[in-house]
Amino acid sequence: MATGNDVREIFQLKASDQVKRVHKTERKPDGISRELYGLIGNNVSTVAFNNPTYKPKLNVSKKAVNWTWRPFVNPSRDDDLILHHWEKTRTDPNEEYRFYKFNKSINLISFSPEEYTSHLKDPDWTMEETSYLWDLCRRFDLRWVVIQDRYEWPPQEADRLALQYYNGNNLVITESDSNATKKEGEDTPMKDASAAASGSGEIPVKATLGADTPTTTGATTAATTPASESKPTTATASTSKAVVNITPAKTRSMEDLKHRYYAINRILTKIRMSDASQAVEKAQLLSSMAYDKNREIERKKNLEILNTRTPEQIEKRKKAPKGSVQADDSAPPTPTTATSGGNALKGSSSSNHRRPSNASDGPGGPSSASAALPPPVVKKEKLTPGAYLRSQKMTPVVSTKQQRVQSALVTLGLPFKPAMPTATVMAKWDQVQSNIVTLLDIKKQADKLESDLKVVKMRRGSLGSGSSGSSSALASAAAGGAGGSAGSASLGTNVDGNFGVKREGTGDESGTPGPVKKKKRKE
Amino acid sequence: MTSIKRMKGLSLARPIIYGNSATPLNGKKGGDADHTHRWTISVRGVNNEDISYFIRKVAFKLHDTYDNPNRVIEKPPFEVTETGWGEFDIIIKIHFNPISGEKPLTLYHHLKLHPYEEDGLGNPWPKQKPVTSYSYDEIVFNEPIDSFYAILQENTTSNVPLKKTPHHQFSLQAEQEEVERLDKALKTTAQEIVRYREKCKRLEAELATK
Numbered sequence: 001m002a003t004g005n006d007v008r009e010i011f012q013l014k015a016s017d018q019v020k021r022v023h024k025t026e027r028k029p030d031g032i033s034r035e036l037y038g039l040i041g042n043n044v045s046t047v048a049f050n051n052p053t054y055k056p057k058l059n060v061s062k063k064a065v066n067w068t069w070r071p072f073v074n075p076s077r078d079d080d081l082i083l084h085h086w087e088k089t090r091t092d093p094n095e096e097y098r099f100y101k102f103n104k105s106i107n108l109i110s111f112s113p114e115e116y117t118s119h120l121k122d123p124d125w126t127m128e129e130t131s132y133l134w135d136l137c138r139r140f141d142l143r144w145v146v147i148q149d150r151y152e153w154p155p156q157e158a159d160r161l162a163l164q165y166y167n168g169n170n171l172v173i174t175e176s177d178s179n180a181t182k183k184e185g186e187d188t189p190m191k192d193a194s195a196a197a198s199g200s201g202e203i204p205v206k207a208t209l210g211a212d213t214p215t216t217t218g219a220t221t222a223a224t225t226p227a228s229e230s231k232p233t234t235a236t237a238s239t240s241k242a243v244v245n246i247t248p249a250k251t252r253s254m255e256d257l258k259h260r261y262y263a264i265n266r267i268l269t270k271i272r273m274s275d276a277s278q279a280v281e282k283a284q285l286l287s288s289m290a291y292d293k294n295r296e297i298e299r300k301k302n303l304e305i306l307n308t309r310t311p312e313q314i315e316k317r318k319k320a321p322k323g324s325v326q327a328d329d330s331a332p333p334t335p336t337t338a339t340s341g342g343n344a345l346k347g348s349s350s351s352n353h354r355r356p357s358n359a360s361d362g363p364g365g366p367s368s369a370s371a372a373l374p375p376p377v378v379k380k381e382k383l384t385p386g387a388y389l390r391s392q393k394m395t396p397v398v399s400t401k402q403q404r405v406q407s408a409l410v411t412l413g414l415p416f417k418p419a420m421p422t423a424t425v426m427a428k429w430d431q432v433q434s435n436i437v438t439l440l441d442i443k444k445q446a447d448k449l450e451s452d453l454k455v456v457k458m459r460r461g462s463l464g465s466g467s468s469g470s471s472s473a474l475a476s477a478a479a480g481g482a483g484g485s486a487g488s489a490s491l492g493t494n495v496d497g498n499f500g501v502k503r504e505g506t507g508d509e510s511g512t513p514g515p516v517k518k519k520k521r522k523e
Numbered sequence: 524m525t526s527i528k529r530m531k532g533l534s535l536a537r538p539i540i541y542g543n544s545a546t547p548l549n550g551k552k553g554g555d556a557d558h559t560h561r562w563t564i565s566v567r568g569v570n571n572e573d574i575s576y577f578i579r580k581v582a583f584k585l586h587d588t589y590d591n592p593n594r595v596i597e598k599p600p601f602e603v604t605e606t607g608w609g610e611f612d613i614i615i616k617i618h619f620n621p622i623s624g625e626k627p628l629t630l631y632h633h634l635k636l637h638p639y640e641e642d643g644l645g646n647p648w649p650k651q652k653p654v655t656s657y658s659y660d661e662i663v664f665n666e667p668i669d670s671f672y673a674i675l676q677e678n679t680t681s682n683v684p685l686k687k688t689p690h691h692q693f694s695l696q697a698e699q700e701e702v703e704r705l706d707k708a709l710k711t712t713a714q715e716i717v718r719y720r721e722k723c724k725r726l727e728a729e730l731a732t733k
Binding site: 383384385386387388389390391393412413414418419420421422423424425428429431432435436438439442443445446449450452453456457460 | 529531532533534536538619623625626628630658659660661662663664665666667693697698701702704705706707708709711712713715716719720722723726727729730733
């Protein structure tokens, strides 16, 4: 850019006095950062101002809605509670409460004790436990996951009140009973028991066990006998075990519970629909309650196996199509095909593989008629759908190797890509390419080995004059690359004369002898 | 788009021949330095068979110095004839029958106007003989949609001619020759691989003893 001085020079004018700079930057006032001042201060540069955009004005075309504070009733409730809430004025005040329709409950068939004793007895289940199960089903809407999680039979200390109900007894269970059933000599559980007892409004009793037992045995009769049998699972053994048969808390699986539930339902349906007119309905209901416990267990096990499949196993499945039994299959084949998810998967994969073989049979027919048409290729591997040009789909070569591959092709007398890319030609082309790549790799390896060998030979040859000990020491050093000092010492003493031999390769072969040798020489 | 069903595991191929032929222009029009040759670029089937059942249109993109460099040919023969002086790359975009649901395929062809020095018999290229450059290729349809597959089945392609003739550069014979060349190369490379493997083994053994 031409400055004023340059212009004056050109025109050969005399250099004028330096004109004082008119423009003097004002000092930036304190209290505001330099950048900020540069943007909004006195001396704003003419460029950088970006007009701040505000949010556009909110355009509300709709009119405001009116809301009113209204009372409402919830039909789901059984009391007459009236609550209030805001509702749009325009809605009908008599409209049903909008969430009422979600208050659905299931209709559980319930059994009477007589039915139970006559038909529903089961060696594994007591009536109490069955009633407990029923209650859970009702409370949790037959959601088995919740039921199974909440299931606790016989109920522990916390459920003592419930337990009273299930027992059907109206015994006032006092704290003294719980003390009696505890193991002797346990102090701490008693504290818990007393805390719980006070919570439930029972009479708290004082500390020592031994002293109380005689007094308490009078109070309840049944308490003492089962006392000795009290189970130790929780320190606070509940008393009502005194009334119920003492069994350790059973862990029931979901299949167990469902099995019992459906079995009872089936039996009840059979009993209650015993007349012929309801035969169809009965059959339908019965089929809806078909539950095979073992099959369910199998099915779930299989699903779990499927779920925990590692990616390798999935790949294995993909590659080796149906029919072939996979070696890692630990799941025994499921008994029937009806409900098992695993079989659903097997079924679909087998049907997939049947289709291509059908497809190949199809075109096989007309193609033989036309003779000229190359039969469509049936590929069992994944085919990406789409159209492509055959010559464009050559397996790509690594760009670093490309040049050598090309020179190899020239040596073989082949063009860089086939002249007539038909299917067979392209297949062979791919083979040739991979062969070339393999060949180049092996050649490289051979060359490397050869050069290594040469190096070793050279070393050995040059040290042949020295003692066998030194040469072997050197050889071991060369081979192992270890013990630099030992090597150098032997070198120094025995092989002085040979330092003149240039050993370029030795340095990199085994690092230590090289530089060590050089050091020696300098000394 | 669940109504479109692809034939899983199937792939079909159709051969095409594309390229150009060029003749030098003499006479009144030929005097012009800008139009030394008349050339025709084309896409056709082998034996000039019909390919319009799966090709809907072909778009040739010529050099920008031509008017309307995008020439779209919608009915057979799919070719463009022009005059000019220079060789350039032509982009050929093949649009398939819409039933196929396939995207257009792009090919490239370098327009050849000038002959090689010799015509293969040791003689210099005769001045008036047309210069040709054609390529054979096959369009592979992987997992075609079933309605398209039906169309392809109806129109079977006639086979590539048997022998090489001056008119038919691509024939079964040519393919066979190529296969033979490749086989020979395969054998050679395989032998070399074996040889070098042996060498490697030998060298490794030797190195181990040292």
